[in-house]
Amino acid sequence: MLEIFICEDDEEQRKRLTQYVSDYIMIENLDMKVVISTAHSKDIINYLQQNDTTGLYFLDVDLQEEKSGIALGAEIRQYDTQGAIVFITTHPELTYLTFTYKVEAMDYITKDQFTDIQKRVIDCIDTAYHRYMQNKHNHRKLFQTKMGDKVISIEYNDILFFETSSQLHKIILHAHNRQVEFYGKLKALPEMDNRFYRCHNSYVVNKDNIAEIDIAKREIRMVNGQICYASSRFLKGLKDIVPK
Incomplete structure (x- = not known):
């Protein structure tokens, strides 16, 4: 199963994003599950420290804590080198930080493009799931x-x-x-x-x-x-x- 993690400090936006993901998984009957939807980066890191997983991560760049979403992405890479990371933010000019932190991102979604967010999220799910199934069938270890x-x-x-x-x-x-x-x-x-x-x-x-x-x-x-x-x-x- 491909596990999905969401880290967004705005409760309304987190619920909306989680709903987008959960609805699409159910409609398409995908072998995926939202494991954590949280406002706190430590919840994801604690999980990764205790579980060996390959995941899909939707991370808010502007977390209201000392650690940014991009710094969180870099820390995730220490535990899940094959996972797909998607950053969501109101500041597209911060994309350069993904190179500073050496985080390979699947996508960078801007929050102010309201009509486009759901489609971009679904596209990311499709891409991550396709890669996951390819690796699963190839039995790569x-x-x-x-x-x-x-x-x-x-x-x-x-x-x-x-x-x-x-x-x-x-x-x-x-x-x-x-x-x-x-x-x-x-x-x-x-x-x-x-x-x-x-x-x-x-x-x-x-x-x-x-x-x-x-x-x-x-x-x-x-x-x-x-x-x-x-x-x-x-x-x-x-x-x-x-x-x-």
Whole structure:
């Protein structure tokens, strides 16, 4: 289900926007739901901290609190990198702030265009729902981690293996076309997906991307030719994956 979040401090406008969204979901029988409709940004952040979700967010830019709607959008991105964010405001000149805060917005709706707001909201719902269903049917699963102030997303299918870095508490992720170094614990990776197997004290391999295993040398050749290693202790768990 695609979850919808609305943050608007004007009660009348919030009720109207929530009604637009709820009515359209019901009429079109979409797999969507308004989870939170609130005047307070913390309600949305608290929810995201406790739930793993991909959502559609309608955010008032001019919230009557210290945090603006655009700052809220930037904070949402820390928890939901794939979500669709729509800003609603009476100040279209503030659109430049979405670039300052590095928030990728689906749309920017101006409140004074009263006859157009409902149509623009519906267009955003249609677009977000179409993308959600595409991703759902493609069964895309993303591994996400932070590098500095950036969130890096890599499809699980593209991951070859992980290895411990020479830098303390860091892990190197080897994908088909890139390497990413991040802070983490190697032992936690196999719990994330059953494709990941701890094959060595310093390596976790994606079993789906193994091309061959040399038992004598304890080498695992990946589908792109890269090599990672297995220890005798963990090798038995790989013997039946591919022909030796």
